[in-house]
Amino acid sequence: MNIEKIRADFPLLKKTGVIYFDNAATSLKPQCVLDKMTEYYTEYGANIHRGAHKLSVRASQEYERAHRIAAKFFGTKESEIIMAFNTTHALNLVSYGIDWKTGNNIVSSCIEHHSNLLPWMYAAKKNNLEHKIVESDLEGNFDLEKWQETIDNKTQLVSITAASNVLGCMPPVKEIGKIAHDAGALFMVDCAAAAGHIPLNFKKIGADFAAVAGHKAFGPTGTGILYASEDLVKKEVIMPAYLGGGTVSDASCHDYTLAHSPDRFEAGTPNIAGVIGLGVALEYISKIGVDNIRKHDIEMMSHTFKRFGEILSLEYYGPRIPEKKVGLVTFNIKGMDAHDVALLLDETANVATRSGHHCAYPLMKFLGVDGNVRASYHAYNTTEEVDVMCDALEKIARAV
Ligand SMILES: Cc1ncc(COP(=O)(O)O)c(C=O)c1O
Incomplete structure (x- = not known):
């Protein structure tokens, strides 16, 4: 290097x-990302998926290309990459998108960033679920038995960070994910501090959902990614938290048909320049x-x-x-x-x-x-x- x-x-x-x-707060941006965003604004700065004119077509192509790059980067399908505004937004898309069942529980850990705690606390309070916490030792080492004891057949979701933004430790996500799945729970990974620093393949980790901070991975601010497994989207285990422009394939005054993923989750005009810049940022990381x-x-x-x-x-x-x-x-x-x-x-x-x-x-x-x-x-x-x-x-x- x-x-x-x-x-x-x-x-x-x-x-x-x-x-x-201060890279764990947000990273600096390379010239190629800045150039790509300028290219969007100066050469084809139209809205996406809304116009037949050539500027809109070009913007749509570049925007979709960024999804493809991210999918390759994280080992997923293109339709499983939902562009969000940051990690917090991605985590909230899950907390607001799941049909929580009263009496169930959500499990996370004591080393989490507020973004991987508060959305679950809120969902638990609102829907009468228990929010359970697994403790580590002071260095952030986890005893897998504690996860085994805490996760039960009432656990609806387990969410853990892939890397702590304070301790720097990397919990055994794959093993925790297996415990979650064996109990029938959904499994989410907060990759804000990990993406771009450690190899991440969401399929290999066994994540159902994952949240990424594009802006900590050389991407523009206002960019993040939610990975949502195609299978769970198809089964409607996760539904869009927001609806509006771009999210449906048909609508009457009283009903609508949702578009396929990722469109159904990307309501309204997205951060087009940011997403296009993020694609180039991930390519840049791949080159290094x-x-x-x-x-x-x-x-x-x-x-x-x-x-x-x-x-x-x-x-x-x-x-x-x-x-x-x-x-x-x-x-x-x-x-x-x-x-x-x-x-x-x-x-x-x-x-x-x-x-x-x-x-x-x-x-x-x-x-x-x-x-x-x-x-x-x-x-x-x-x-x-x-x-x-x-x-x-x-x-x-x-x-x-
Ligand atoms: C581990 C972790 N999770 C979540 C977040 C929130 O990220 P964002 O600012 O992209 O919402 C951060 C940001 O510092 C983080 O380090």
Whole structure:
């Protein structure tokens, strides 16, 4: 993997000189994605599936092409890729699209992002279901027996993250999915922090539904993906949460016939430029190779741990084995507020990190902290940049 060449593809890096370690919030965008979006707006910027004129036809073709690219990327059929506005939207499309049965339960875990907790809590409250939580240890390791004990024949859905945005750990999704399916439950995977960092094939994982953040995978903001298995769509296990333009194949004043997937789930004018840009972003990742990004994440984590070990007042969270993590780490300097640390990193070393609760209040409570600082890496980051961050952290820690 040629990091210098990759860095040259990201204009923001050159323009700002920033050390961008906030990739788990949203990644930077390569020039090819920006160019593709400009191409849409300047050459064929019409609406899709609504016009016979050539601009609309071209826009529709490019939009559909993005679905095909995503399907290839995640090992699914094209009709199983539903374009959403972010991961949260994709998860909510499932929580609002399922016919929940009173008395059933929904199972998720203590390490989830709010987006993979609150939609289930809400669905449970509204429909009188139980929302059950499986706990991990403090590093995010799960005991599969706990999943076995918690999931039962009343479990309607199990939803788990493929990678924690705080601990960086990667739960055994395939095994958890098998337990869910053996009990007759649906299985959903939140891939926000995983897509583009670890190889993901939704069929091989055994997911019924999966949510992806396009914007964390070099795609434009306002892009995400919901994968919904064709079989479950056909059986109407999941129905559209929204209806309107583009979702039906016929309608009278009193009735309608739903269009096929993905159209039935993509109501109204979508983020056309964004989706087209996302297609190019996924192609760009494929060219680098997800396996290469995975190797790079491991190298970045090895170096981070080596340097972190030299800073005595640093507390850090999640597994300490690089292979057990995606490329992110959260930490605190003893006696300092996480936001102050992040501000000092920004001001003294031009290092952009994220600080706070990372939309994971339950996990913060479980870890016994109010918040922490997160450094999250992507393909353009270097070990030299980790050194700059760690040198700055050493200075900050000495000043406490
Ligand atoms: C694990 C995880 N799930 C869900 C989300 C929500 O993603 P989005 O901002 O795309 O809705 C995030 C974002 O940080 C995340 O890291």
